[in-house]
Amino acid sequence: MPEATVARLPLYLRSLLEAQHANAATISSERLAELAGVNAAKVRKDLSYLGSYGTRGVGYDVEYLLFQMSRELGLTQDWPVAIVGLGNLGQALANYMGFGDRGFPIVALCDADPRVVGTEVHGVVVRHVEDLPVIAAAHGISIGIIATPASAAQDVADRLVAAGVSSILNFAPTVLSVPEEVSIRKVDLAVELQILSFYQQRRSGGPKLPPLDIPVGVED
Amino acid sequence: MPEATVARLPLYLRSLLEAQHANAATISSERLAELAGVNAAKVRKDLSYLGSYGTRGVGYDVEYLLFQMSRELGLTQDWPVAIVGLGNLGQALANYMGFGDRGFPIVALCDADPRVVGTEVHGVVVRHVEDLPVIAAAHGISIGIIATPASAAQDVADRLVAAGVSSILNFAPTVLSVPEEVSIRKVDLAVELQILSFYQQRRSGGPKLPPLDIPVGVED
DNA sequence: CGCCGCTTGTTCACGTGGTCACAAACCCTT
DNA sequence: AAGGGTTTGTGACCACGTGAACAAGCGGCG
Ligand SMILES: NC(=O)c1ccc[n+]([C@@H]2O[C@H](COP(=O)([O-])OP(=O)(O)OC[C@H]3O[C@@H](n4cnc5c(N)ncnc54)[C@H](O)[C@@H]3O)[C@@H](O)[C@H]2O)c1
Ligand SMILES: NC(=O)c1ccc[n+]([C@@H]2O[C@H](COP(=O)([O-])OP(=O)(O)OC[C@H]3O[C@@H](n4cnc5c(N)ncnc54)[C@H](O)[C@@H]3O)[C@@H](O)[C@H]2O)c1
Numbered sequence: 001m002p003e004a005t006v007a008r009l010p011l012y013l014r015s016l017l018e019a020q021h022a023n024a025a026t027i028s029s030e031r032l033a034e035l036a037g038v039n040a041a042k043v044r045k046d047l048s049y050l051g052s053y054g055t056r057g058v059g060y061d062v063e064y065l066l067f068q069m070s071r072e073l074g075l076t077q078d079w080p081v082a083i084v085g086l087g088n089l090g091q092a093l094a095n096y097m098g099f100g101d102r103g104f105p106i107v108a109l110c111d112a113d114p115r116v117v118g119t120e121v122h123g124v125v126v127r128h129v130e131d132l133p134v135i136a137a138a139h140g141i142s143i144g145i146i147a148t149p150a151s152a153a154q155d156v157a158d159r160l161v162a163a164g165v166s167s168i169l170n171f172a173p174t175v176l177s178v179p180e181e182v183s184i185r186k187v188d189l190a191v192e193l194q195i196l197s198f199y200q201q202r203r204s205g206g207p208k209l210p211p212l213d214i215p216v217g218v219e220d
Numbered sequence: 221m222p223e224a225t226v227a228r229l230p231l232y233l234r235s236l237l238e239a240q241h242a243n244a245a246t247i248s249s250e251r252l253a254e255l256a257g258v259n260a261a262k263v264r265k266d267l268s269y270l271g272s273y274g275t276r277g278v279g280y281d282v283e284y285l286l287f288q289m290s291r292e293l294g295l296t297q298d299w300p301v302a303i304v305g306l307g308n309l310g311q312a313l314a315n316y317m318g319f320g321d322r323g324f325p326i327v328a329l330c331d332a333d334p335r336v337v338g339t340e341v342h343g344v345v346v347r348h349v350e351d352l353p354v355i356a357a358a359h360g361i362s363i364g365i366i367a368t369p370a371s372a373a374q375d376v377a378d379r380l381v382a383a384g385v386s387s388i389l390n391f392a393p394t395v396l397s398v399p400e401e402v403s404i405r406k407v408d409l410a411v412e413l414q415i416l417s418f419y420q421q422r423r424s425g426g427p428k429l430p431p432l433d434i435p436v437g438v439e440d
Numbered sequence: 441c442g443c444c445g446c447t448t449g450t451t452c453a454c455g456t457g458g459t460c461a462c463a464a465a466c467c468c469t470t
Numbered sequence: 471a472a473g474g475g476t477t478t479g480t481g482a483c484c485a486c487g488t489g490a491a492c493a494a495g496c497g498g499c500g
Binding site: 248249250264265267268272274275276277278279280 | 475476477478479480
Binding site: 028029030044045047048052054055059 | 445446447448449450
């Protein structure tokens with residue numbers, strides 16, 4: 001299945017939940033596309049990777065498609081999550097209710113700062129990052145979230161991998177190297193803002209300054 | 221310039237800053253590729269969109285490339301940012317130092333909850349979201365961050381657009397519709413976790429259950 | 441029972457992005 | 471001054487993802 005399709009499945013899932021909430025029994029690819037903000041043809045092609053679960057002339061059965069998609073995304077089981085680094089961001093994540101509700105219970109919190117270790121966040125006691133192997137094994141943790149400063153991120157990633165965690169979500173602005181069999185995804189807010197800045201300046205600044213593509217043939 | 225290239229420029233920028241920090245005068249595409257975690261040929265092609273700023277046999281002048289790239293990304297000026305919604309996430313973002321340092325000062329905070337309005341976060345007083353037009357105009361805000369519940373996100377987006385904001389970063393798990401001339405980027409943590417879950421189950425669960433692509437000829 | 445409108449699933453053409461490979465260009469050494 | 475080693479910039483090719491179009495299939499209606 002194409003990576004691009006996988007990345008859209010969660011959007012469809014969310015849209016299906018909305019449709020279900022609105023008591024829709026079936027949904028057309030066009031409506032689903034509208035809810036998910038994509039092209040209808042793309043929706044049909046994506047869904048066809050899951051199997052032929054639609055009915056021509058009718059659409060897709062919302063309940064059934066929800067079940068199939070949840071199964072495909074691995075959401076029929078819970079995936080316990082550990083958060084490492086409980087600063088501003090880590091605490092916000094730990095306090096967020098939306099994860100546990102959706103099958104990603106936050107069962108472990110780790111930090112290296114002795115002032116943070118032992119405190120309680122959202123009902124979970126913060127443990128020392130050294131204890132990761134024991135904690136991970138005890139809870140069957142397979143997903144880890146890194147919310148430490150960039151300087152500590154690679155070390156934390158290594159510890160997570162050593163503890164048997166094979167999926168990592170990284171908020172630190174740095175490139176991590178992990179074994180091939182470990183999935184890694186990154187969320188970098190500074191990058192997002194800079195991308196916005198690029199297009200913003202394209203629009204407003206426009207070509208005020210000359211392109212300045214005159215080569216730097218200066219030395220002579 | 222290809223969208224994919226634009227999305228990588230910030231990575232190169234960060235890598236160049238690292239190189240600069242390590243007192244490197246020049247840097248090769250290969251080294252830069254290593255730091256940014258991409259292919260070297262891709263680096264060269266990406267950089268060639270900025271102009272021919274390299275020297276064959278030598279590499280790229282770190283300082284000069286930093287300047288050119290900052291200029292291209294619009295980072296030679298500050299872009300004041302407003303955050304709307306100061307719950308868990310919004311407060312974490314407001315307290316984060318990394319944005320102001322990199323040219324994205326957080327100059328305004330808005331919320332709708334009267335218990336939050338008037339409080340101070342990281343030295344900035346939270347204003348009511350109704351006042352957005354005045355606040356935005358006063359500070360010249362062009363970038364807005366939405367950190368409200370999903371149910372309020374579209375309303376907030378409309379308010380931001382009405383206030384003249386033309387770049388939006390959305391943390392709420394919902395699809396927003398905005399005018400064509402407004403850039404929008406979204407960060408959805410639940411989606412990221414679900415993508416990880418998909419590959420996790422592919423690895424661990426593997427094809428334990430049969431593909432189950434037998435059509436649902438059930439009703440009879 | 442057959443026709444008609446609707447929606448899916450799939451095919452095809454296209455555009456974008458990624459990778460490879462190599463000539464051109466540069467520095468340094470001799 | 472010339473040659474060797476190095477690295478850029480780019481052209482060609484390939485893979486992937488996207489969007490449009492359409493036949494096949496389904497339900498409902500007359
Ligand atoms: N806070 C935000 O809004 C925000 C925004 C964008 C990016 N980020 C990134 O997210 C990361 C965390 O940001 P933050 O504001 O929460 O930082 P923070 O400094 O508030 O918190 C970092 C936490 O990590 C802990 N830590 C440090 N080294 C550790 C180690 N080796 N093992 C375990 N824990 C360790 C610290 O004790 C601290 O509790 C940073 O990389 C930052 O760049 C944060
Ligand atoms: N906190 C997290 O770690 C986290 C993780 C993933 C996604 N999110 C998403 O980020 C968003 C914010 O999460 P949170 O945990 O901070 O939520 P929260 O409930 O803690 O805070 C939401 C804030 O938005 C304010 N608000 C509500 N309606 C508003 C309106 N119309 N105008 C202005 N402000 C309004 C509320 O008063 C509140 O202060 C949510 O959409 C959530 O799904 C948060």
